[in-house]
Amino acid sequence: MLTSLPSLPFLKLAHLKLVAAIAQHGQMQAAAQALALTQPAASRSLAEIERLVGAPLFERHPRGMTPTSLGEILVRRAHTVLTEMQNLGREMQEEREGRSGLVQAGAVTGPAVGFLVPAIRRLKAVTPHVELRVDVGPSVQLMRGLDEGDYDFIIGRLLPDSDVNAFDIVPGEIETVRCVVRSSHPLATRRDVSLAALAEYPWIIQERGMPIRQAVEAAFIHAGLPVPADVVATSSLVLMMALLVESDMIAPMSLEVARLMEGTGTGSLAVVDLAVPIEVSPYHIITRRGRRLSPAASRLHALVLDEAERLRGSV
Incomplete structure (x- = not known):
């Protein structure tokens, strides 16, 4: 039974910082180092916090520490309080300095x-x-x-x-999807390119579950076509560009990014003119x-x- 809740107002910011650090690092030693404390001092402070709360906040394991259910509540609230204190300092500085x-x-x-x-x-x-x-x-x-x-x-x-x-x-x-290819790609100069034509080429596409990939796969399914199976999955624009300029791969991306890629000045990339638009939520x-x-x-x-x-x- 928690009988010491009235003592919670006596928790200090240092206590909240320690609780948040232990949850983040999963180890007392790492948390102590992050806060420039000795491990014994951090251990004593955690013991004091648990005494004030009246229950353990972390489960100790051979390989680290994990919050208890009560600890998870305090960690979440500690994060909020610390963030708001940072915001307070930030706003006061803005007021002083303009x-x-x-x-x-x-x-x-x-x-x-x-x-x-x-x-x-x-x-x-x-x-x-x-x-x-x-x-x-x-x-x-x-x-x-x-x-x-x-x-x-x-x-x-x-x-x-x-x-x-x-x-x-x-x-x-609604976000519009464009398909980017290298400028010498067979589809680069065609008009009203169908999904069936796109399906003939390999794709470099975002990971499963990402909105653009979901939109592309939904478009193929709606058209009664199999979704692209020859794919490289990545969200890295650098990797996309490197693969696009050296192959006949197709990369779906947002309209704004496609325009940026096409207009980089190198002339190495082009946007495919699609017959049917692909849209994201x-x-x-x-x-x-x-x-x-x-x-x-x-x-x-x-x-x-x-x-x-x-x-x-x-x-």
Whole structure:
């Protein structure tokens, strides 16, 4: 029975940092090193925390430590508190120094190229001292980071188990897929290329479960064709480019990235003119509900919305 819950207010930030570090590293020694503590000091501190809580927070194993069910709750809350304390320090610094601070954003590839990059250019033109951390990755990674406080906002897709009431969502656009090939590819100059024609060539495509791959496979299934089987699976644009220019492979990617690849100036890549468009489920601009953005983050967020609206109007 937990009888010591009233003692929880006496948990210190150092306690929360230690709990979070142990959960991250899985070992007391590694957590102590990360916090510049000796292992005995870290062990004593954890014992004090568990005394205050009134129950073990970690299970000890020969190869490491894992949170108990109660520990998982404290780890999650500790992460939130520590993130908010970092945000507090960041906002106070921005208030003292003016146009500065850190903005953390994430995006899936298409909108990252399409309107996050232009928004960043506009922001840096007027606030050069703002530091930006931008991650480009799958929506699973981005939504998890947003939920844990790692991002001010993201541009991505809601997950099937996302609690929509926990987020503020600005509806985005359906993402269009383009197929990129080398400029000397047999399909590069053809018009209205069918899926059946695409099926005759090997593919370099995203991993299973990624939205673009799902959209491509769904298009083939809808057309009554077998999905591409001769594939190399990767999300690396560098590897895609290297394979494309040396082979007759086909690489599906978002419209914005395809335009970027085609317009690199080398003339080595081309976009296939498809007879039937391939579309991916829409992405959105998402923030955590109830979380107040810093001035710099609000400025970038507004610029992203403006760029998205501008692109929408140009279609």
